[in-house]
Amino acid sequence: xxxxxxxxxxxxxxxxxxxxxxxxxxxxxxxxxxxxxxxxxxxxxxxxxxxxxxxxxxxxxxxxxxxxxxxxxxxxxxxxxxxxxxxxxxxxxxxxxxxxxxxxxxxxxxxxxxxxxxxxxxxxxxxxxxxxxxxxxxxxxxxxxxxxxxxxxxxxxxxxxxxxxxxxxxxxxxxxxxxxxxxxxxxxxxxxxxxxxxxxxxxxxxxxxxxxxxxxxxxxxxxxxxxxxxxxxxxxxxxxxxxxxxxxxxxxxxxxxxxxxxxxxxxxxxxxxxxxxxxxxxxxxxxxxxxxxxxxxxxxxxxxxxxxxxxxxxxxxxxxxxxxxxxxxxxxxxxxxxxxxxxxxxxxxxxxxxxxxxxxxxxxxxxxxxxxxxxxxxxxxxxxxxxxxxxxxxxxxxxxxxxxxx
Amino acid sequence: xxxxxxxxxxxxxxxxxxxxxxxxxxxxxxxxxxxxxxxxxxxxxxxxxxxxxxxxxxxxxxxxxxxxxxxxxxxxxxxxxxxxxxxxxxxxxxxxxxxxxxxxxxxxxxxxxxxxxxxxxxxxxxxxxxxxxxxxxxxxxxxxxxxxxxxxxxxxxxxxxxxxxxxxxx
Numbered sequence: 001x002x003x004x005x006x007x008x009x010x011x012x013x014x015x016x017x018x019x020x021x022x023x024x025x026x027x028x029x030x031x032x033x034x035x036x037x038x039x040x041x042x043x044x045x046x047x048x049x050x051x052x053x054x055x056x057x058x059x060x061x062x063x064x065x066x067x068x069x070x071x072x073x074x075x076x077x078x079x080x081x082x083x084x085x086x087x088x089x090x091x092x093x094x095x096x097x098x099x100x101x102x103x104x105x106x107x108x109x110x111x112x113x114x115x116x117x118x119x120x121x122x123x124x125x126x127x128x129x130x131x132x133x134x135x136x137x138x139x140x141x142x143x144x145x146x147x148x149x150x151x152x153x154x155x156x157x158x159x160x161x162x163x164x165x166x167x168x169x170x171x172x173x174x175x176x177x178x179x180x181x182x183x184x185x186x187x188x189x190x191x192x193x194x195x196x197x198x199x200x201x202x203x204x205x206x207x208x209x210x211x212x213x214x215x216x217x218x219x220x221x222x223x224x225x226x227x228x229x230x231x232x233x234x235x236x237x238x239x240x241x242x243x244x245x246x247x248x249x250x251x252x253x254x255x256x257x258x259x260x261x262x263x264x265x266x267x268x269x270x271x272x273x274x275x276x277x278x279x280x281x282x283x284x285x286x287x288x289x290x291x292x293x294x295x296x297x298x299x300x301x302x303x304x305x306x307x308x309x310x311x312x313x314x315x316x317x318x319x320x321x322x323x324x325x326x327x328x329x330x331x332x333x334x335x336x337x338x339x340x341x342x343x344x345x346x347x348x349x350x351x352x353x354x355x356x357x358x359x360x361x362x363x364x365x366x367x368x369x370x371x372x373x374x375x376x377x378x379x380x381x382x383x384x385x386x387x388x389x390x391x392x393x394x395x396x397x398x399x400x401x402x403x404x405x406x
Numbered sequence: 407x408x409x410x411x412x413x414x415x416x417x418x419x420x421x422x423x424x425x426x427x428x429x430x431x432x433x434x435x436x437x438x439x440x441x442x443x444x445x446x447x448x449x450x451x452x453x454x455x456x457x458x459x460x461x462x463x464x465x466x467x468x469x470x471x472x473x474x475x476x477x478x479x480x481x482x483x484x485x486x487x488x489x490x491x492x493x494x495x496x497x498x499x500x501x502x503x504x505x506x507x508x509x510x511x512x513x514x515x516x517x518x519x520x521x522x523x524x525x526x527x528x529x530x531x532x533x534x535x536x537x538x539x540x541x542x543x544x545x546x547x548x549x550x551x552x553x554x555x556x557x558x559x560x561x562x563x564x565x566x567x568x569x570x571x572x573x574x575x576x
Contacts, residue, residue: 057545064530065554069561100436227464227491230519241491248494338435340468340487340498351468353487366470368487376522405545 022050025387029058033391035132036401040378040390047387052379056372060405067365071330072098073172073306075365080166082369083403086125086346087167088117088157093343096251097352098172101339102306109297110174111253112290116187117160117169118252118343119283119290123194124153125346126234126276126283129398133273134205136395137214142204149197152190159183173307174300191288195281202277212270219381219393220268229380230373233348234275235397239267245344252343256293257286269389269396305332330360347371347398369403412461412495414439420461425451438498445484445501449511452499455488456516463488466513467496469523471531473505473557481505482531486513503533505556512538530555 028039037058043050063078070078079090092114099106127150131143154164159182161169170176179187205211221231226239236243244261246254262278264271300307304323313320326332336358342351348370355364374397382390414434421441422429428451431442443451455463468487475481480502489496503510512535513520524535525544532553535541543550552559 057547060545062554065561225518228518230466230517230523243491248491249496338438338440338498340438340496342467349467351487353468353470353485355472364472366468368468372522372526373519377518 021045027390029055033136035395036399037405038394038399038401042387042390044387049382049385049387049390052382052390054375054378056375057405059401063367063406064365067362069361071360072332072334072362073327074330075362077166077168079367080168081402082367082406083125083345083347083350083371083400084165085128085398085400086121087165088121088169089343089345090350091167091169092118092252093341093345093350094352095170095172096343097339097341097354098306098334100341101337101354101356102172102303102334104173104301104303104306106174106301107297108253108295110299110301112294113175113179113299114170114252115254115257115290116287117157119287120153120156122283122346123280124150125398126280129347129395130205130273130276130280131201132395133215133269133392134211136392137211139205139208139211142201145197145201145204149190149194152186152194156183156186156190159186171300171307173303174298176300176308178299187287187291191284191291195284198280206274206277215269215273215392215396217266218269218389219385219396220266221377221381222267225377225380226267226374229377231348231377232370232374233345233398234279235267235272235348235374237261238264238271238275240265245342245349249342251341257289259286269392272396272398332360334358342368345370347400347403348374367406369406371397371399371403372406375399375404412490412493414497417461417495417497420458421451421455424454435498438496440498440500442500442502445503445510448484448486448499448501449513449516452486452488452513453516455499460493461490461495462492463490463497465489465491466517466519466523469513469520469527471527471533471555473531473555475505475557477502479504482508482533484510484527484533508533509536510534511536512541514538529553532556 023044025042025044027042028034029037039055041053066078067075076091076094079094080087082090127146131146134142157167158164159180161167221239223239223241226236227241240263242261242263247261259282262275264275308327309320309323314324334356336356338355340351340353342349349368350370351368353366354362357363381393417439418432428443428447429441430444433440455461467489470485472483472485473481482503482505484501486499488499501510510533512524522544524538525542527533528535528541529543529546530553
């Protein structure tokens with residue numbers, strides 16, 4: 001094989017000094033490297049970023065306004081479209097908020113069923129985010145490995161609620177039906193086999209020298225800065241703060257489960273990646289514990305004013321017909337008051353601030369969207385970094401356009 | 407205050423001891439303490455809550471506004487959700503401003519997170535946060551000339567009559 005003559009390649013390498021010459025780069029809104037509709041107008045000196053100005057709102061759909069006209073059960077499909085990588089967490093968080101307002105207590109079994117679904121959603125979300133970090137560093141293979149596994153999670157959603165992405169899963173008061181035998185079989189198979197595929201993915205990236213060199217020290221943030229910027233979720237934990245809503249304010253019986261909260265140290269892309277990897281393992285363990293400890297009982301609580309009666313009943317019994325009608329028409333009375341309920345979404349604390357004036361719709365509903373709050377730190381995190389690190393920083397922050405823009 | 411567990415009673419007492427009649431109103435809402443303070447005192451009271459050694463409300467969880475058009479002179483509520491992570495205690499602070507002069511001090515000096523949250527609140531309710539470094543619209547387009555979450559803007563076209571329902575009054 002002949003030796004490559006490298007001398008001729010020199011003409012492709014710029015030797016000009018470009019210091020002091022500032023260019024404006026319009027990254028997005030539809031740039032293939034940004035995984036969503038994000039625009040950043042960057043000032044760059046060569047490949048180094050001097051400043052970045054994010055513009056958001058490209059897919060703003062006025063959810064908070066829409067919610068002021070919708071009965072409580074019709075708001076669940078809106079929540080699907082916040083963080084659409086883990087819709088079930090949003091759905092179930094909303095149900096829990098309404099249950100808190102209406103004073104509904106669900107059976108332990110419903111809590112455990114919800115935990116299983118929410119942790120599956122967390123795994124799916126983290127798989128997308130971590131594998132996309134791989135894609136952005138040029139390692140496409142891992143992405144193809146774990147997307148097969150994510151598909152299995154989506155098939156499980158389908159067994160429970162019939163939908164895959166915008167799930168509208170569960171009901172106020174429980175689930176619409178028991179977990180089917182098919183679901184249980186799929187879940188058990190998943191628990192048995194997932195860790196093998198996941199380990200393959202882990203082997204590809206976690207201790208891969210090239211990957212590590214690429215992501216360590218990319219887009220770091222200190223713990224103090226992260227707290228001040230309102231970081232929550234894996235991004236905060238990567239900076240070394242062990243705040244997790246599941247532990248601080250347990251909901252849905254999370255206090256019954258034994259799991260650890262992984263934390264990082266430098267808050268850089270590698271730490272965010274590692275924290276998510278470990279959270280996936282912890283989620284698997286939580287699902288196993290919930291499955292093993294699944295209590296006997298009904299898959300919903302007895303709240304006829306919120307929970308639709310069985311269809312056969314509606315045709316036979318006057319009472320069921322009335323409740324069915326009231327729920328479908330959104331005429332269920334609800335207490336006056338204000339609640340704030342937070343769940344640990346896949347990318348941080350997802351909060352619902354709900355004000356009810358007793359009417360058929362919320363008087364005001366505000367979503368605390370974690371990535372809307374922490375994305376404002378992005379210009380500071382990429383300042384002085386290379387352009388390619390800015391792409392990595394964004395994908396490792398798990399900014400989801402639907403949630404960002406609400 | 408001792409390092410005993412924070413609860414609604416001792417936090418309210420600490421606030422009343424420190425600020426007296428600036429605590430206009432307080433109530434419990436589903437276990438969370440709601441405190442109303444004058445709009446011109448938001449910076450010093452929230453700053454005190456943040457820096458106080460035994461309270462340490464170092465995390466601004468959420469910031470938004472609510473519109474009550476029938477409350478004349480105090481139509482807009484600016485609502486802060488604070489969280490003390492070290493003591494694991496959440497509380498809610500409310501300030502009311504009028505729709506004619508919706509002005510309140512910005513919290514960006516205390517919490518970096520307030521920046522976009524205040525821009526969002528300005529965008530949807532027109533609340534002017536004085537001292538904010540960059541108070542522009544954030545989710546809506548810059549050319550928009552109204553604040554869409556105010557209650558006077560109906561969600562649907564009011565000229566439509568195909569959705570009238572005399573039984574349910576909507």
